[in-house]
Amino acid sequence: MRNGNLMANSTGSDHRTPTAGHASPRPGRVLTVVSLGYGMMVIDISIVNVAIPAIRTDLHASLATMQLVVDAYVIVLASLVLAGAAAVGRYGSVSVFRVGTAVFGVASVLCGLAPNGAVLVAMRAGQGLGAVLLVPASLVMLSDTYKEPNERAKAVAVWAMVAGSPVAFGPVLGGALVGAIGWRSIFLVNAPIVVITLWLAARHMPGRGNGPEPAPAAREPQDLPGQLLAIVVLGGIALALTEGHELGWSHPLPLAAAGTALVGLVAFVPWQRACAFPMIPGDLFRAPGFREFVLVGLLLFVGYYGLVFAISVFLQQVHGYGPVTTGLCFLPSALPITFMPLVAGRVNARLGAFRVLAVATVSTTIGGVLLILLGGETPIGVGVGLTFIGLGFGLATVPQITLVMATAPEHRTAIASGLLSAARSSGTMIGVALIGGLRSGDTIAGPATAAVVVYLLMAVATVVGGRRLPARTG
DSSP: OGGGSSSSOOOTTSOOOOOTTOOOOOHHHHHHHHHHHHHHHHHHHHHHHHHHHHHHHHHTOOHHHHHHHHHHHHHHHHHHHHHHHHHHHHHOHHHHHHHHHHHHHHHHHHHHTOSSHHHHHHHHHHHHHHHHHHHHHHHHHHHHHOOSHHHHHHHHHHHHHHHHHHHHHHHHHHHHHHHHTOTTHHHHTHHHHHHHHHHHHHHHSSSTBTBSOOOOOOOOOOOHHHHHHHHHHHHHHHHHHHHHHHHOTTSHHHHHHHHHHHHHHHHHHHHHHHOSSOSSOHHHHTSTTHHHHHHHHHHHHHHHHHHHHHHHHHHHHTSOOOHHHHHHHTHHHHHHHHHHHHHHHHHHHHHOHHHHHHHHHHHHHHHHHHHHHHTTTOHHHHHHHHHHHHHHHHHHHHHHHHHHHHHSOTTOHHHHHHHHHHHHHHHHHHIIIIITTOOBTTBSHHHHHHHHHHHHHHHHHHHHHHHHOOTTOO
8 A cells, every 4th residue: 555554644635634732533433423424324315215105195295396305315415525525625524524414413303394395305405415514524534533554444344334234224214214103203313313423523533522623734725616517517417317217318307407517517627627726636536546446436336226226127017026025135235235345344454455346346247147147037036146246236345445545645535535425426326317227128138238238347447447556555
């Protein structure tokens, strides 16, 4: 690894540095706080889907409004995540984490009290705003707290397990809460978690609980035009993908959103080249391996979430399964996604991040091929293919994150974490919109073939990124 360390010190434009005399926070307690806040945010993505029928009935809302309840959160998160990363670089990860947690908590309570669909949509956007701050701040806090590479990989493994847990347990928890208490409980349950998280953060993180707020490091000027253009590009892409999948690609709304994103991109690229202090610094994208490993994350999410959507439709429309049975069919992939990061965090030290990622890529590709060969005949074939894909996905998460952060320049951790998050969230939307929309009669051969192509591209990106790695990295 670079000087035997993954980003040993993040300085310069990315965040604040502690002043002399401040005791370092205990790593385990920081990991606990980060996991609580991040886990609360992540599980809210999947838990809402289960409650949609109950919300629609209670609020007398239209189907379009319910779609916005889901999309508002995702679109805001995808649109603003780079701006959130810039905020982390400007004000420090701890401060931004606290603000993001508080915003998410307030918006959650207001979601639970929403009198109608319009208010609920607005507050879901508010939750997305809190998540925009939580996501990059969480990863930067872990990077700064766990400075030894192997320990950082183990910490990221816990973080990744928290991120994957909603795949397996989110719908179950949501169904239990809606059935026992009502749909408002899925939002109001966040309130005590927010209070506990903020209390622990005050006690165990730099700032109020551990002396004065650390002094800010030297800061580069903010690229506000670049941030606004990034919002236009990412927001346009997110809106075009989500609404295009629902309304059709020829509908005026997704066409207008795609056109707006294209115009924004045409303006964004030359602006970044001309700006003295661009939002996405050139040294970050020139860093050997960084672009390739960010691309790996995007493709990983494209393949998996595109298949999840396509297989869900296949099982319900072709085999006639109900939602509960369909959900159980995804356990072969959901459980490995939840628990394999812990395995990856441990074997990282022995094999190296690049080798673990290569093994994961092979596993996902094998799973896609098995879906082509077996998935159309029996649900057991679907389960076999999803098992390999789940193993690969769960195994890939830790080394992919580790390599992205390892290849980023030491003073670019915040924007690197933002780009990583933007790629993953964009991958989810692209997968659902493109792979999820493929149809191949009474089989899943079409979506599975597309997923295999995606996984092969992921393998190419992995190999190219590995060859570009500096000596002793990965």
